[in-house]
Amino acid sequence: MNARTRTSSALAVALPALLLVACAGGERLPAAVQGEAPSTSAAPPAQTFTCPADQQEVGDLAPKSYAPDGPLPSPDDLPAGSTMAAIRASGTLRVGVSADTLLFGARNPQTGQIEGFDIDMLKEVAKAIFGADDDTVYDLLDIVVIPYSQRIPKLRSGEVDIVAHTMTINCVRWQQIAFTSEYYTSGQRVLVEATSSYQSIDDLAAAQATVCVPDGSTNQENLARDYPQITAVAVPDISDCLVAMQSGAVQAITGDDTVLAGLQVQDPATKVVGENFSFEPYGLGIAADRVDLVKFVNALLAEMRDDGRWQAIYDDWLAAALGPQSPPAARYGRTEG
Structure with a gap:
């Protein structure tokens, strides 16, 4: 059994998918995804969001998230009435991902599964909620393949619980959704x-x-x-x-x-x-009214930084292409309301 995979309708008019995959040393090199059956759910109407002048740049403020309430609870001890308990009761974690971003989220043509750094981050979230093991966790992901432009609309419409899609944390996006603490720094x-x-x-x-x-x-x-x-x-x-x-x-x-x-x-x-000409701190995107889930994932990310799981995932997917790197430090300080 494989995770259920849906594709946003915005992909229906995409250019033909690339199938150039270089293989060296037996490394896993998933190919770009081809067209799939579209999802037809509607997103909220478009709005214009602005930020105060002193918050226009990413700077130090944008990556600050909500501090965890405490240690990560076990899957059998999720708070009653919480978003996490509701997700557990539903039987799947609904996730928005890319399927053509090699190393972060791309379909492996041999297995049919979407793989990469972002996908492994989502697997850890699913393990923390459901108590699944490595062999069964992929089946607990209800995968929605989305283009860049639909990451925020799919969260705001409630179609997905969480987005892992090389998504930069910034002030304008904070006006629409919430972010976890930074889990990767790009440029x-x-x-x-x-x-x-x-x-x-x-x-x-x-x-x-x-x-x-x-x-x-x-x-x-x-x-x-x-x-x-x-x-x-x-x-x-x-x-x-x-x-x-x-x-x-x-x-x-x-x-x-x-x-x-x-x-x-x-x-x-x-x-x-060339050199990097921007600062792109990645966060996992979550709906703005699900702060409890943000805090829960932040507690999980803190564990992963400390126990080596983040490093193992990075080394597995990205070290060969991007060189040695350590996890970015969590920055908290955002308050509700």
């Missing part, structure tokens, strides 16, 4: 063809180049704000960008360094260039 860079002469985002701006970027991402916001000379091509998912660059429709792709590392594994005839 925005550029991917080009291996033979390209472009060496940085500034080179692309000077040439008024055409650059692909995921729609609804902070990468798109950063590009529009800081590099207006560049013509941005926004697509639902990052694998669409790789197809666009391979076809010559764009000269480069910009995204988080973590995501670009996965694309480079898929297509070794590419290279990541």
Whole structure:
């Protein structure tokens, strides 16, 4: 039995999925996902959210989350009436993920399962709620495959309980949903063809180049704000960008360094260039009115930092592509109301 997997309707018009998968040394290299049956649930109407002037930048405030109420309770001792108890009673944890972000969330064509760093984070949440083991935990995930632009709407509509999708914590998003403490720190860079002469985002701006970027991402916001000379091509998912660059429709792709590392594994005839030009702290997204679940997951993340589980997951998925790294420290201080 496999976890139930649904796909957001926004993916129905995606470009043909990339199936370039480089295999070396027997490492797991899941391919980009192809089209799947769409989910048709409606999201709340669009609204405009703004932040106070002193909170416009990510800075130090945005990654601060709600402190845990105490040690992580056991699965058999979840607080009565809590979000966690309701999820346990439902029988599945509804999760919003990517299925084409290699290393973070991508479908393994051999097993059919979606795998990666983000997926393993969600497995730990499911274990903490259901008491499942490694062999059964995937079956407890009710997976909803979503593009970048639907991460917040799917949480606000109640279709998913939690989103793990390389999602940057920032002030504007805090006005719409809640975040756990930071579980990974990334930064925005550029991917080009291996033979390209472009060496940085500034080179692309000077040439008024055409650059692909995921729609609804902070990468798109950063590009529009800081590099207006560049013509941005926004697509639902990052694998669409790789197809666009391979076809010559764009000269480069910009995204988080973590995501670009996965694309480079898929297509070794590419290279990541330049320094990070943004700060992208990742959090697990949760609905704003489920603060108890945020605190619960924060207690879990604290355990994982301390007992080595975070490090083991990082080493399994990301160390080979991104080098040694330790878990980011938790930052608390956000209050309810």
